[in-house]
Amino acid sequence: MATEHKPSITFHPEPRNLPGGEREYMMDVSTSDLEVNMGPQHPATHGVMKILIRTDGELVTAAQPHLGFLHRCAEKIGENVEWLQYLPYTDRYDYLASMNNNLGYSMAVEKLLDVEIPQRAVMLRMICVELNRIASALVAFGTYGLDLGAITPFLYAFREREWLLMIFEKICGARLTYSYLRIGGVFNDAPPGWLEEVSHFCDVFEEKWQEYYDLLMVNHIFVKRTADIGVITKEQALDFGLTGPMLRGSGVDFDLRRDVPYLRYKEAYDAGAWKVPVGSGEKGTVGDCWDRIFVRVQEMMESLSLVRWCLENIEEGPIIGDIAKTLKVPPGEAYVGIENPRGELGHYAVSDGGKVAVRCRVRGPSFCNLAILEDIMPGTLLGDAVAIIGSTDVVIGETDR
Amino acid sequence: MAALPIALNAAQAALEVASSEGGNLTLDLLKQYAPESVPAWILPLTAAAVSVGIVVAVIALLALTSVWLERKVSGHIQCRYGPMYAGGWHGWAQSIADGIKLLMKEDMIPLGADRALFVIAPALVLGAIFGAFVAMPLSPDFFFADLHLGAFFILGMSSLTTIGVVMAGWASNSKWSLYGAMREAAQVVAYEIPLGLSLMVPLIVAGTFNLLDASAGQSDWWGMGWYIFKNPFVLPAGLLFFVSSLAETKRAPFDLPEAESELVAGFLTEYSGIRWSFFFMEEYAAMYLMSLMAAVFFLGGFESPFLHFAKAAELPVIVCNLIAAVTLITKSMIGVIVMMWVRWTLPRVRIDQVMTMGYKYLTPLALLCVLGAALWEAGKVLIFE
Numbered sequence: 001m002a003t004e005h006k007p008s009i010t011f012h013p014e015p016r017n018l019p020g021g022e023r024e025y026m027m028d029v030s031t032s033d034l035e036v037n038m039g040p041q042h043p044a045t046h047g048v049m050k051i052l053i054r055t056d057g058e059l060v061t062a063a064q065p066h067l068g069f070l071h072r073c074a075e076k077i078g079e080n081v082e083w084l085q086y087l088p089y090t091d092r093y094d095y096l097a098s099m100n101n102n103l104g105y106s107m108a109v110e111k112l113l114d115v116e117i118p119q120r121a122v123m124l125r126m127i128c129v130e131l132n133r134i135a136s137a138l139v140a141f142g143t144y145g146l147d148l149g150a151i152t153p154f155l156y157a158f159r160e161r162e163w164l165l166m167i168f169e170k171i172c173g174a175r176l177t178y179s180y181l182r183i184g185g186v187f188n189d190a191p192p193g194w195l196e197e198v199s200h201f202c203d204v205f206e207e208k209w210q211e212y213y214d215l216l217m218v219n220h221i222f223v224k225r226t227a228d229i230g231v232i233t234k235e236q237a238l239d240f241g242l243t244g245p246m247l248r249g250s251g252v253d254f255d256l257r258r259d260v261p262y263l264r265y266k267e268a269y270d271a272g273a274w275k276v277p278v279g280s281g282e283k284g285t286v287g288d289c290w291d292r293i294f295v296r297v298q299e300m301m302e303s304l305s306l307v308r309w310c311l312e313n314i315e316e317g318p319i320i321g322d323i324a325k326t327l328k329v330p331p332g333e334a335y336v337g338i339e340n341p342r343g344e345l346g347h348y349a350v351s352d353g354g355k356v357a358v359r360c361r362v363r364g365p366s367f368c369n370l371a372i373l374e375d376i377m378p379g380t381l382l383g384d385a386v387a388i389i390g391s392t393d394v395v396i397g398e399t400d401r
Numbered sequence: 402m403a404a405l406p407i408a409l410n411a412a413q414a415a416l417e418v419a420s421s422e423g424g425n426l427t428l429d430l431l432k433q434y435a436p437e438s439v440p441a442w443i444l445p446l447t448a449a450a451v452s453v454g455i456v457v458a459v460i461a462l463l464a465l466t467s468v469w470l471e472r473k474v475s476g477h478i479q480c481r482y483g484p485m486y487a488g489g490w491h492g493w494a495q496s497i498a499d500g501i502k503l504l505m506k507e508d509m510i511p512l513g514a515d516r517a518l519f520v521i522a523p524a525l526v527l528g529a530i531f532g533a534f535v536a537m538p539l540s541p542d543f544f545f546a547d548l549h550l551g552a553f554f555i556l557g558m559s560s561l562t563t564i565g566v567v568m569a570g571w572a573s574n575s576k577w578s579l580y581g582a583m584r585e586a587a588q589v590v591a592y593e594i595p596l597g598l599s600l601m602v603p604l605i606v607a608g609t610f611n612l613l614d615a616s617a618g619q620s621d622w623w624g625m626g627w628y629i630f631k632n633p634f635v636l637p638a639g640l641l642f643f644v645s646s647l648a649e650t651k652r653a654p655f656d657l658p659e660a661e662s663e664l665v666a667g668f669l670t671e672y673s674g675i676r677w678s679f680f681f682m683e684e685y686a687a688m689y690l691m692s693l694m695a696a697v698f699f700l701g702g703f704e705s706p707f708l709h710f711a712k713a714a715e716l717p718v719i720v721c722n723l724i725a726a727v728t729l730i731t732k733s734m735i736g737v738i739v740m741m742w743v744r745w746t747l748p749r750v751r752i753d754q755v756m757t758m759g760y761k762y763l764t765p766l767a768l769l770c771v772l773g774a775a776l777w778e779a780g781k782v783l784i785f786e
């Protein structure tokens with residue numbers, strides 16, 4: 001992105017004839033674009049990401065995300081530690097949705113192992129994954145408000161998230177990096193009273209959700225700042241391989257939980273326990289920032305009804321299948337994609353029958369969704385640029401891994 | 402470094418004091434008690450210096466209080482407590498502790514910055530806003546400069562802060578600071594017009610630029626003869642004034658020059674320590690200034706039924722003054738709290754929306770209010786006299 005040098009003022013000695021018969025003398029004041037490093041230390045990039053933007057005054061004329069500041073060699077580590085030992089590393093890519101990451105990796109290994117997961121473990125997995133999805137959406141919602149200058153919704157969102165983290169702490173002892181979903185099941189059974197507390201949380205959260213909606217989603221300034229901004233058309237979304245709320249915000253009805261079913265999502269969907277929210281252009285155009293963020297906000301409620309369905313259908317039983325301490329995985333390869341709060345989280349594992357994976361690759365949704373920034377940011381204002389970055393809801397731990 | 406503008410203000414105030422007939426309280430006291438050997442020209446200068454000292458002290462105190470108040474208000478809006486530890490009772494000493502911390506910090510000037518401008522900018526900003534307070538009476542009989550063009554002087558001085566902000570943004574040699582400075586310049590140019598125009602409306606009703614006279618003009622109807630009740634166009638003008646003053650003082654939702662999430666910290670990006678706190682103090686002082694202006698010209702100034710009945714009961718002058726001062730501070734405090742409430746509730750508007758709002762809506766509406774108020778007053782004269 002080099003700028004060529006232009007003289008600052010050029011005169012056109014020839015006058016221009018206007019239709020009214022007047023003559024106009026022209027002078028071009030060429031302003032040079034300003035290249036700004038937005039990041040790696042910037043409040044709007046949600047972590048150590050750099051976006052090199054070129055601006056003409058307030059207008060963004062080009063944008064280029066630069067990644068890699070948080071690279072921790074997660075995939076390479078996967079080829080050097082035992083199957084079970086890699087699980088805690090999965091917590092760290094998308095640290096806001098660790099339960100989902102655990103699930104993705106466990107399912108990939110389970111596919112190679114061909115082990116049967118006990119029913120109670122499946123239900124506990126679903127409850128935790130969905131609660132984690134709510135917690136993650138709360139951060140997305142809160143920080144989006146923060147990006148647009150509304151500070152209070154962030155703290156409201158964190159008030160409920162705090163309770164969720166306490167619920168997680170009760171079941172697995174950790175607040176952020178859970179490693180709770182293990183290969184073959186889950187690590188710990190729900191302690192006494194835990195399921196009741198989750199049920200109580202669902203009731204309270206339903207009321208609080210309305211607060212978020214009233215305080216931020218339908219706020220006039222918020223709507224003005226996000227509607228019709230950063231529009232991603234259906235075609236664009238499909239071309240760039242967007243997944244998750246970014247894709248659904250553009251009006252594509254696709255959710256891995258329903259369309260490539262795993263766990264018992266399909267059963268719950270058929271029972272009418274949840275729907276797939278899709279962007280409808282309610283406040284502006286289909287696929288604008290408002291649609292994307294509203295898909296996330298609606299997903300909180302869908303996850304809540306899923307949790308309720310799980311609480312109704314959970315039964316007693318073992319929580320983990322027959323898994324050896326030192327795991328030897330049969331030779332083969334497996335790819336499992338699951339619906340992470342940010343999109344499709346794919347794990348590709350290759351085994352030669354040993355204790356250590358031969359290949360362990362990750363398809364991170366934040367990374368894939370980020371590619372579209374270069375296309376939708378030019379032509380917006382600096383304030384919109386922040387709104388667009390926020391609406392992609394990236395977690396830098398996952399883009400860089 | 403704040404000494405230079407403050408000294409200039411002192412000189413300004415001295416000139417005003419020397420030229421005004423009524424004088425001020427400090428000058429009266431000095432005249433009364435000074436020994437006769439003291440040359441006469443020293444007295445106004447001394448009075449000005451003392452007055453400026455009192456203004457600085459009072460405003461610094463008010464700013465510190467409102468910093469604390471903002472934290473408490475934001476805390477309670479956000480389901481938190483805010484400061485609870487420093488000083489004991491509800492963390493009342495938190496601002497003082499912060500001030501000491503800021504004083505202790507390393508004084509940093511970034512490489513490549515324009516040192517002179519970088520140093521002058523915070524002093525200019527703070528000096529200008531303190532200078533504006535010289536024209537602000539604290540009670541009907543306690544004031545430092547009873548200016549005939551008080552409202553004009555205050556608006557002028559508060560506009561000076563913009564130059565300081567632009568200076569700071571330019572001198573910092575940082576792209577984010579430059580953005581902040583340019584936004585401030587554009588925003589203030591757009592909002593000075595509706596601010597001034599909306600203030601014209603009560604000025605038309607009052608018929609004076611003098612703050613004391615304007616306040617005294619609202620003493621009828623048992624102290625409830627506020628301009629917002631006297632003319633139907635003053636209330637909308639007051640709302641316009643409030644919105645414009647939010648933009649003028651860079652408060653959310655118009656905090657674009659700072660725009661934390663967009664411009665890191667805007668023009669403040671390179672500032673730290675006590676220089677940064679100068680800008681911070683200026684923001685709170687400006688909030689107070691605008692709220693005081695609103696209180697004087699829209700909400701009755703010193704006048705309230707309390708003052709009316711205190712005067713009717715012929716209470717001592719000092720008690721009446723105290724009641725008047727408390728009334729004015731309370732009214733402006735309400736304005737300040739509303740500003741805080743707005744800040745902690747609303748998202749930030751975008752720069753083009755700020756411009757659109759200023760030029761396309763607020764300015765024509767303010768003009769309409771001026772026109773309406775003028776016609777109303779003219780009609781009153783024609784019909785009743």
